[in-house]
Amino acid sequence: MADPAHALETPRRALVVDDEPSLVRVVVGYLQAEGFDVESVGDGPAALGLARHHDFDVVVLDLGLPGMDGVEVCRQLRTFTDAYVVMLTARADEVDMLIGLAVGADDYITKPFSPRELIARIRTLLRRPRQSGPAAAAAGPFAPRVFGDLVVDPAAHEATLKGRPVELTKTEFDLLDILSARPRVAFTRPMLLEQVWESGEWAGGEHLVDVHVAHLRRKLGDDARDGKYVRTIRGVGYRMGEG
Structure with a gap:
């Protein structure tokens, strides 16, 4: 034992x-x-x-x-x-x-x-830091989420980077909101399609997710190879980075 x-x-x-x-x-x-x-x-x-x-x-x-x-x-x-x-x-x-x-x-x-x-x-x-747990649960699902210099505020529907608001489209923020709400989950592209887009808007298929993730990364100054804020999980999809 x-x-x-x-x-x-x-x-x-x-x-x-x-x-x-x-x-x-x-x-x-x-x-x-x-x-x-x-x-x-x-x-x-x-x-x-x-x-x-x-x-x-x-x-x-x-x-x-x-x-x-x-x-x-x-x-x-x-x-x-x-x-x-x-x-x-x-x-x-x-x-x-x-x-x-x-x-x-x-x-x-x-x-x-x-x-x-x-x-x-x-x-x-x-030993890993948890983005949620008892303290986050007490604060509720709309509590701000912090990833280094990035703060995602679901209640205000706003993301700030180093204290400055990031101009995101609704779809880009929705993507960031879903990823940051469950930062330890690797989301597949179909999972993100289902949660972000209405079924009638899937014309671009899974490539639609990649395009919007690329836009989101650009606005966050993130690099796909680094994945500081949005990480690529090879063969799966995307998950939140640690900032």
Whole structure:
């Protein structure tokens, strides 16, 4: 088991979602040794039910769940929680990994794995700054979001860079609003099309997203290779940069 001396200083909550009882027992034991309060379930609907009623910090989620797979569970989780999600899979297929990350997973680990490695990755995730979480939730979805010199203010429908307003079209701001609201999510182009454009305005197809992202980057003084504010996730789409 993990060394109790390295346990987390404050209690956190974790949810383990896997249909292999032996693996669940091991993962739960290591998380408890880290100071987590842990719940475990073996299917997607049960996981979503628990997550809606409890504020989990971490969700360890198997990709190959019966009925509702881990990708769909993760996609639904991302509609109401900012918990860190580590996906587990029996396949090392890069496509699976990209799909998982595209719907909002934070990390990915292939079975069989060392429980110590899983704990190390969770520790790394917990050290990341979060754009949302309890403080942001208390402030509400319209609280300003800060990414270095860039501030996105949904309530004012305004973005400022180094204190100066950035002249954005409605579509450009809507793109920035969606990306900044869930900065750890890599959005596919179809996801952005669905959320920004009405269905009748999709004439340009997925290329429409690329064009508007290019305009947005130009106005932010951002470089596609750098991705300071808008990052390109190769083979997936776009996500917010750290500023």
